[in-house]
Each structure stands twice: as structure tokens, then as C-alpha cells.
Amino acid sequence: MQSLFQLGLCAILSALIALILIPLLKRVALKVNLVDVPNKRKVHSSPIPLVGGIAIALSSVTALLLSSQLLPMVKNYMGLIISGSVIFVMGIVDDRFDIKAKYKLIIQLACAYTISSYGVRISSLYGLFGIYDLPEVVQYLLTIIVITGTVNAFNLMDGVDGLAGGLSLLGFALFMFIGLYNHNYLLSTISVSFIGAILVFLKHNFSENKIFMGDSGSLFLGYILISFGISTIEHPGAILHINQSSVLLSVAAFFAIPLLDSIRVYRGRIKNGNSPFKADKTHLHHLFLSIGLKHQKISLVILLLVSVLVLFILGYNRFLSLSITLCVILLFYTIVTRTLRMLVEFNKWKEKIKQIEKN
Amino acid sequence: MQKIAIIGTVGLPANYGGFETLSEHIVKNLGKEYRFTVYCSGKKYPAARRLKNYLGAQLRYLPFDANGVQSIIYDSLSILHALFYADALLVLGVAGAWLFPFIKLFTNKKIIVSIDGIEWKRDKWNFAAKFYLWWVEKMAVKFSHIDISDNESIQNYTAIRYGSLSRIIEYGADHCSAVAKTKEVCEKFPFLNAPYAIKVCRIEPENNIQMVLEAFSKFKHQTLVIIGNWNNSDYGKNLRAKFKFFENIIMLDAIYDQTLLNMLRSNASLYIHGHSAGGTNPSLVEAMFMGLPVLAYDVSYNRTTTENKAFYFKTIHDIHNGVMQLQGEKQKQLAAVMKEIAGRRYTWKVIASKYRLLIAEVMQTVGKKSVTAKSAKLDSRVLLNYELSHLKYQKLFYEKD
Known part of the structure; x- marks a missing residue:
């Protein structure tokens, strides 16, 4: 239990640093114009400092530096540190100067390649479609696609207050438990320090003088989460009798909803003849907004959906094969979005019928 | 003689509303050409005074209310029962329309549906009812062979929303005549x-x-x-x-x-x-x-x-x-x-003859007629060849200037 005490300490430390850091960063951000300016499509109406990501990153890293885990961390997660820093810096620059999507994509691909070459790769499909181990080239390709897709999916999820923050919180909590389960205390420590910082961030996110986490936050956190995901699947750590498929499936279930959502949105945009990167309002949280839910509620609902899915998968993965479980995830997501879209359609037609009747 | 089932009304003798009076007059006017079966609600016709036949139509009773939330079961059971013998189903009201896709897929029974105004808009329903009615109306119009609107404005609505060309058949009024005061x-x-x-x-x-x-x-x-x-x-x-x-x-x-x-x-x-x-x-x-x-x-x-x-x-x-x-x-x-x-x-004579033509037509249809003319679906290059490209861009009847 000494380690639990250490974990708690790390979280508190990170939270304290964030508490001090955020107000400072807010003032600096307003001066250097590191803010999110509202436009017609966005949901807020005054410029908001984009310092959440910086605050979270700096707080958790500082807390980790001060912990006893510094050396093992550097040893095990070198690739992550390097590529993560690149993504982080790119995020900050994007927040301030708006980098073109093309360049962001290239940098993300490069970082994904970097971390793959450090060993964080999806090496096998564990029986999905009957495929097991993959050849190395495919490993690289698959990993790069998955990482880039998930990082972008996370970025797109940052659309209402508390969503990306809450989702990251859930993700790091998941990894904390997985770390404890696998006796991988390094993983747990890192997760916990992020949790502390994110909690403080969320408090500011929901308050009156809010801050956003910006691209620096969502890209960085998404990147870390997916890298953790892949590495926990690949290198479970000190194993006793863990059920590897539980880990795999719970991680998959966690990332499923953001990923499926971005795939659905890209597909929809392409179907309408637009570029998949053209901004519109068809994401999951936009659908909820169209029905009339408020930001906080939407984040809670989506988090609830993700948690329900993860818990359900954890509970039932003994009885279902991998392929069926993935089908269940897909089915769940489809039902949720179908119902939502019908509700949005319904509201739309209520308005339309009033028009028709006037004529 | 072909058999038609009339589904969704409270029943005969007509004592309740528009649909009931409608079915009474259909049965009266067309009873010699088709064999009708009308489904009635047992709740409104107490067992002691139920009729087995009325004006040549056979009456069947179900122990449910024809209106309100029970209408879903009422209509669905009637439809399922009618599938065994009827050649065509005249469904008045959309509550049971969730069955239509299956009917179209697995049987060759013809369906005429009348959607009775835009039910889901009515304030008297709660949200769940409105949502169900909104969804089931889509099933009704898309999977029936012919749908009837009783008004031109509703025809516009079904054309805009479903691309379906509804038939307009209203109601008769000549069962009511002026009565001198006593x-x-x-x-x-x-x-x-x-x-x-x-x-x-x-x-x-x-x-x-x-x-x-x-x-x-x-x-x-x-x-x-x-x-x-x-x-x-x-x-x-x-x-x-x-x-x-x-x-x-x-x-x-x-x-x-x-x-x-x-x-x-x-x-x-x-x-x-x-x-x-x-x-x-x-x-x-x-x-x-x-x-x-x-x-x-x-x-x-x-x-x-x-x-x-x-x-x-x-x-x-x-x-x-x-x-x-x-x-x-x-x-x-x-x-x-x-x-x-x-x-x-x-007048009921006019209305009933419209129904007569409609039933005769539905017996021969295979698919559903759409709002856009077939000529609009031709390949544009072919049309260009014959200098008929304007056929591709037809103005639909509900588009106002």
C-alpha cells in the first residue's frame, strides 16, 4: 500500500502545481493572444485562453520529475517522451498560429512512426478475423494509422466543455487500474499525475472564467493515451494471471466511441462531396446539442456511454470472442447515433411542418 | 370476389368519428364488389349487442381500444389476422405501420394506408408517442402501395418528406342534412x-x-x-x-x-x-x-x-x-x-367511387409510385442526345414560385 500512498501524493502534487500554474498562464495567454476566438460555428462567445493543455502537461511532468519514477520512466518511455513533446509543441503552435491540416498530419505521422520504431506497435490482431501475428511492415502501417486516427479523433471530441477533459480522465483512470492490476506502477504513477492535473483543469473548464485545453491539450493527451493503450496491450508487464483480452478489449472499448465517431463524420462529409476536414456540426456532441442538452450534461452522457461500454465489455469478454465483442461495440455505437439522428430529424421536421402549414 | 380488410377504426355501426363514418360508407357503396371485413374494438361495442355482420361486411372484435396507446396492439393484431385471408388491407391510421416492411417483404398483400393528418404534431401526445408516430408514419408511407392524404397540404408534406405521391380522398358529408327545428x-x-x-x-x-x-x-x-x-x-x-x-x-x-x-x-x-x-x-x-x-x-x-x-x-x-x-x-x-x-x-358517392378506383388500382400495383416522374430518372446523356434535357429538371407540384 506504500505505492498507493505514493500514487496519491503524486496526484496531489500535480494538482497543486496546476492550481498555481493556471492563473499565471491565463494572464500570459491573454497577452500573447493564445486564445480561441469565437466564430459562427463555435459554441462560445468570448475569447478563451488555450492554456489547459500546457498546464496539464507541465504540471504532470513536473510532478513526475519530482517523483521517484524519473529514471525508469525515461528508460521505458523514451519514444513517448520524444514524440509526445513534438506533438505538444506542435499543438501550442497550432493554437497560436493555426497550422494547416496538411502539416499537422505529416507531423503526426512522423511522431507515430517514431514511437513505433521504439517498439510501441500493434503486433498482432489476437484472433480478429482469424489473424494473429502481423508482418513488421503491416505492424508499422497499422500502428501509424491507428495512432493518427485516434489522436485526431480526440482532437475532434474537444467540442463541448469537459468532454475531452472528462474522456482523458476516464482514460487515465483506466490505465491507472490496468497498471495496478499488472503491477506496472510506472504506468499508474504517470496516469495518476495526469489525473490530478486534469481534475484541476476541469474545475477551471466549467467555471465562469473558463479555459480550454486547445489542440495542445487534446492532441497531446490523445497521443499519450493511445500510446499507453498500445503499449499495455503489447507489453502487459509483470504478468501473473491476467486476462490479456480484458485489457485489450477495455482499451478498445474506450477508444471505440471517439474513433467510430470521427470515422462516421469523415464518411458523412465525403458523402456530401466535402473534404473530410471541412468543419461542420455532425459530431456526437453536436447531435446532443441539437436536441437541446447543455454542455455539462452532454459530457456526462457521453462519458456515461463510454463507461457503460467499457464495463460491459469487461464483464462479458469471457463469454464472447474478440470479433463478436468488436461487433457489439459497433452495434452499441450505431444504435446510439441512429437514435440521436432520428431525434434531430424529428426536431427538424417539427419546425418544417410549421413552415408548410403557414403556406 | 376479392377480400378487403378495413383496419384501424373503432368499428361499425359508425358512432365515433370520421374514419368510422368513412368505413361505413365504403362498405355500403362497395359491398357488392368486394367482401369486406371490418375490425372493431370490443371495448366500445359491449358483447351483448355486437353484430356479426353489418351492411354485408363481416365484423371482427378485438378486446383493445382503437385509439390511444392501445391502438398499436389493436392495429397490429388486426393486420396480422387480416394477412391470412385478405387480398388488400385498407389501414386507417398509422399505429400498426411498423409491420408494413415485413408485409411488403414476405407477402404479396396490397396495402392502402390513410395517414389521417399529421398525428405526431398533435399537442395531445407526449414526447414518446410523438416520436413513435413520427417514425411509424415513415414506415406507413414508404412501405404501403398507395397512401391517402385527405388534404392537399398533406399531399405536399408527404411529397416533400417521402417523395410519395399521395392520393387525395376527403370525406363525405351528405349523411348530415339540414334539419328543421322543432x-x-x-x-x-x-x-x-x-x-x-x-x-x-x-x-x-x-x-x-x-x-x-x-x-x-x-x-x-x-x-x-x-x-x-x-x-x-x-x-x-x-x-x-x-x-x-x-x-x-x-x-x-x-x-x-x-x-x-x-x-x-x-x-x-x-x-x-x-x-x-x-x-x-x-x-x-x-x-x-x-x-x-x-x-x-x-x-x-x-x-x-x-x-x-x-x-x-x-x-x-x-x-x-x-x-x-x-x-x-x-x-x-x-x-x-x-x-x-x-x-x-x-358527397359519399364521390368519395366511395374514388375508393373504388383506388382499390381497383392497388390490386394491380407492384411498387410504389413516386413523386418524380420516370422521365427525370433517365440518363442525362441519353436525354441530351434527344434534346430533352429539360426533362431532368422538373418542377414538382409543391414547389411554389
């Missing part, structure tokens, strides 16, 4: 001895009863008679209590005696129609047939029913204007116009 009734209802405006409807918010009551509460010298089921809901009871003390407003409970009802209606000097939903309302066409001038709520359905020739209101001010203008000669003129329209369009 002394006994005049003694019972003294208002008959002077001019009065009349409104007959179900007491629901969408019928604008409150607006009409308020208008007449300020109009002390005009009498208003409203007949409806006041005690059926809190809304009705509250309204009755609120307007009880106005002497010129007379609120009567629902009258089911058809002769008495017709007498009260036909001797009125003005008919006020506040319905804002439901397409062509039977009460409106009946009033028109009985030769009453009409002051109707200004919504697309009412305008289409009265061919834009009646007087319309949107606010209390409009009601006052309408009543003031409709005096003396103007009243008689409007009454004549309404009677002419009704005599031409809203």
Missing part, C-alpha cells in the same frame, strides 16, 4: 330562437377553443354554442369553469344523437372551425354541406378544404372582424358557396 327542441335549447354561432369539436388545445371563447366573451351580443366533451380532460373542465358566467356562451356536452346534432348545427347562422390539425376535418365538410357560412382557423388544411373561399382567423381580432362582416347578405352568399363546394366534392 318546438320541443326549441324549448329545451332556447338559443335556437335567435341567431347563434356554433362550434362542434373535441375539447383539445389544438382546436383553438380558448381563443374562440375569449373572443366571444368580449362580444356580448353574439351567442356562441360550443358542443364537445368538456368533462373528458382537465383542460376542458378548466375552460368550462372559466367561461361559465358569460351569458352569451353556451357550452354543451357532447351530443351523440345525430338528428339533434344536425338540427342544432344547421339552424346556426355561422360555423366556427378552430381545428389546426388533421387535414380535412369531417366536422368542417359536414358544416359546409349543411349550408353554413364558415369562419375557420387560418391553416393550410382549412383553406384547401374550403377552396380559400371562406373567412379565416388567426387571432381574436380576426374572429371579431369575421363575425362583424358575416352578417345578412354576406352570410347567405358564403353559405351558398360552401354548400356548392360540399355538394361537388364532399
Whole structure:
């Protein structure tokens, strides 16, 4: 239990640093114009400092530096540190100067390649479609696609207050438990320090003088989460009798909803003849907004959906094969979005019928 | 002889509403050409007095309510039962339409559906009911062979939303005729001895009863008679209590005696129609047939029913204007116009023959007719070749200039 005490300490430390850091960063951000300016499509109406990501990153890293885990961390997660820093810096620059999507994509691909070459790769499909181990080239390709897709999916999820923050919180909590389960205390420590910082961030996110986490936050956190995901699947750590498929499936279930959502949105945009990167309002949280839910509620609902899915998968993965479980995830997501879209359609037609009747 | 099942009505003999009167007249007029089976609600026809046959149609009873939430089971069971013997199903109301895709997929039975106004818009339903009705209406229109709207505005709506060309068949009104007043009734209802405006409807918010009551509460010298089921809901009871003390407003409970009802209606000097939903309302066409001038709520359905020739209101001010203008000669003129329209369009002979043609047509259809003409689906290069490209860009009937 000494380690639990250490974990708690790390979280508190990170939270304290964030508490001090955020107000400072807010003032600096307003001066250097590191803010999110509202436009017609966005949901807020005054410029908001984009310092959440910086605050979270700096707080958790500082807390980790001060912990006893510094050396093992550097040893095990070198690739992550390097590529993560690149993504982080790119995020900050994007927040301030708006980098073109093309360049962001290239940098993300490069970082994904970097971390793959450090060993964080999806090496096998564990029986999905009957495929097991993959050849190395495919490993690289698959990993790069998955990482880039998930990082972008996370970025797109940052659309209402508390969503990306809450989702990251859930993700790091998941990894904390997985770390404890696998006796991988390094993983747990890192997760916990992020949790502390994110909690403080969320408090500011929901308050009156809010801050956003910006691209620096969502890209960085998404990147870390997916890298953790892949590495926990690949290198479970000190194993006793863990059920590897539980880990795999719970991680998959966690990332499923953001990923499926971005795939659905890209597909929809392409179907309408637009570029998949053209901004519109068809994401999951936009659908909820169209029905009339408020930001906080939407984040809670989506988090609830993700948690329900993860818990359900954890509970039932003994009885279902991998392929069926993935089908269940897909089915769940489809039902949720179908119902939502019908509700949005319904509201739309209520308005339309009033028009028709006037004529 | 081919067998047709009529589904979704409360039952025969008709004693309830528009659909029931419709099925009675269909059965009466077409009973010699087709064998009809009508499904009735056991709840409204107590076992002791149930008929096995009526006007040549066989009656089947189900122990459910035909309206309200039980209508889903009522309609669904009727449809399932009818699938075993009927050649075509005439489904009045969309509650059971979730079965239609399966019927189309697995059987070769023909379906005619009548969607009875835009049900999901009605304020009387809660959210879950509205959502279900909205979804099931889509099933009904898309998977039936022919769908019937009772009004041009609803035809526009189904064309816009589903691309379906609904047939328009309204209701007949000639089962109601003007009845001269008798002394006994005049003694019972003294208002008959002077001019009065009349409104007959179900007491629901969408019928604008409150607006009409308020208008007449300020109009002390005009009498208003409203007949409806006041005690059926809190809304009705509250309204009755609120307007009880106005002497010129007379609120009567629902009258089911058809002769008495017709007498009260036909001797009125003005008919006020506040319905804002439901397409062509039977009460409106009946009033028109009985030769009453009409002051109707200004919504697309009412305008289409009265061919834009009646007087319309949107606010209390409009009601006052309408009543003031409709005096003396103007009243008689409007009454004549309404009677002419009704005599031409809203008789059961006309309506039943429309149904006759419809049933004959549905027996031969395979797919569903769409709003866009087939010529619009031809390959554009072929059309260009024949210099007929303009056929690709046809203006649809509901698109206004």
C-alpha cells in the first residue's frame, strides 16, 4: 500500500502545481493572444485562453520529475517522451498560429512512426478475423494509422466543455487500474499525475472564467493515451494471471466511441462531396446539442456511454470472442447515433411542418 | 370476389368519428364488389349487442381500444389476422405501420394506408408517442402501395418528406342534412330562437377553443354554442369553469344523437372551425354541406378544404372582424358557396367511387409510385442526345414560385 500512498501524493502534487500554474498562464495567454476566438460555428462567445493543455502537461511532468519514477520512466518511455513533446509543441503552435491540416498530419505521422520504431506497435490482431501475428511492415502501417486516427479523433471530441477533459480522465483512470492490476506502477504513477492535473483543469473548464485545453491539450493527451493503450496491450508487464483480452478489449472499448465517431463524420462529409476536414456540426456532441442538452450534461452522457461500454465489455469478454465483442461495440455505437439522428430529424421536421402549414 | 380488410377504426355501426363514418360508407357503396371485413374494438361495442355482420361486411372484435396507446396492439393484431385471408388491407391510421416492411417483404398483400393528418404534431401526445408516430408514419408511407392524404397540404408534406405521391380522398358529408327545428327542441335549447354561432369539436388545445371563447366573451351580443366533451380532460373542465358566467356562451356536452346534432348545427347562422390539425376535418365538410357560412382557423388544411373561399382567423381580432362582416347578405352568399363546394366534392358517392378506383388500382400495383416522374430518372446523356434535357429538371407540384 506504500505505492498507493505514493500514487496519491503524486496526484496531489500535480494538482497543486496546476492550481498555481493556471492563473499565471491565463494572464500570459491573454497577452500573447493564445486564445480561441469565437466564430459562427463555435459554441462560445468570448475569447478563451488555450492554456489547459500546457498546464496539464507541465504540471504532470513536473510532478513526475519530482517523483521517484524519473529514471525508469525515461528508460521505458523514451519514444513517448520524444514524440509526445513534438506533438505538444506542435499543438501550442497550432493554437497560436493555426497550422494547416496538411502539416499537422505529416507531423503526426512522423511522431507515430517514431514511437513505433521504439517498439510501441500493434503486433498482432489476437484472433480478429482469424489473424494473429502481423508482418513488421503491416505492424508499422497499422500502428501509424491507428495512432493518427485516434489522436485526431480526440482532437475532434474537444467540442463541448469537459468532454475531452472528462474522456482523458476516464482514460487515465483506466490505465491507472490496468497498471495496478499488472503491477506496472510506472504506468499508474504517470496516469495518476495526469489525473490530478486534469481534475484541476476541469474545475477551471466549467467555471465562469473558463479555459480550454486547445489542440495542445487534446492532441497531446490523445497521443499519450493511445500510446499507453498500445503499449499495455503489447507489453502487459509483470504478468501473473491476467486476462490479456480484458485489457485489450477495455482499451478498445474506450477508444471505440471517439474513433467510430470521427470515422462516421469523415464518411458523412465525403458523402456530401466535402473534404473530410471541412468543419461542420455532425459530431456526437453536436447531435446532443441539437436536441437541446447543455454542455455539462452532454459530457456526462457521453462519458456515461463510454463507461457503460467499457464495463460491459469487461464483464462479458469471457463469454464472447474478440470479433463478436468488436461487433457489439459497433452495434452499441450505431444504435446510439441512429437514435440521436432520428431525434434531430424529428426536431427538424417539427419546425418544417410549421413552415408548410403557414403556406 | 376479392377480400378487403378495413383496419384501424373503432368499428361499425359508425358512432365515433370520421374514419368510422368513412368505413361505413365504403362498405355500403362497395359491398357488392368486394367482401369486406371490418375490425372493431370490443371495448366500445359491449358483447351483448355486437353484430356479426353489418351492411354485408363481416365484423371482427378485438378486446383493445382503437385509439390511444392501445391502438398499436389493436392495429397490429388486426393486420396480422387480416394477412391470412385478405387480398388488400385498407389501414386507417398509422399505429400498426411498423409491420408494413415485413408485409411488403414476405407477402404479396396490397396495402392502402390513410395517414389521417399529421398525428405526431398533435399537442395531445407526449414526447414518446410523438416520436413513435413520427417514425411509424415513415414506415406507413414508404412501405404501403398507395397512401391517402385527405388534404392537399398533406399531399405536399408527404411529397416533400417521402417523395410519395399521395392520393387525395376527403370525406363525405351528405349523411348530415339540414334539419328543421322543432318546438320541443326549441324549448329545451332556447338559443335556437335567435341567431347563434356554433362550434362542434373535441375539447383539445389544438382546436383553438380558448381563443374562440375569449373572443366571444368580449362580444356580448353574439351567442356562441360550443358542443364537445368538456368533462373528458382537465383542460376542458378548466375552460368550462372559466367561461361559465358569460351569458352569451353556451357550452354543451357532447351530443351523440345525430338528428339533434344536425338540427342544432344547421339552424346556426355561422360555423366556427378552430381545428389546426388533421387535414380535412369531417366536422368542417359536414358544416359546409349543411349550408353554413364558415369562419375557420387560418391553416393550410382549412383553406384547401374550403377552396380559400371562406373567412379565416388567426387571432381574436380576426374572429371579431369575421363575425362583424358575416352578417345578412354576406352570410347567405358564403353559405351558398360552401354548400356548392360540399355538394361537388364532399358527397359519399364521390368519395366511395374514388375508393373504388383506388382499390381497383392497388390490386394491380407492384411498387410504389413516386413523386418524380420516370422521365427525370433517365440518363442525362441519353436525354441530351434527344434534346430533352429539360426533362431532368422538373418542377414538382409543391414547389411554389
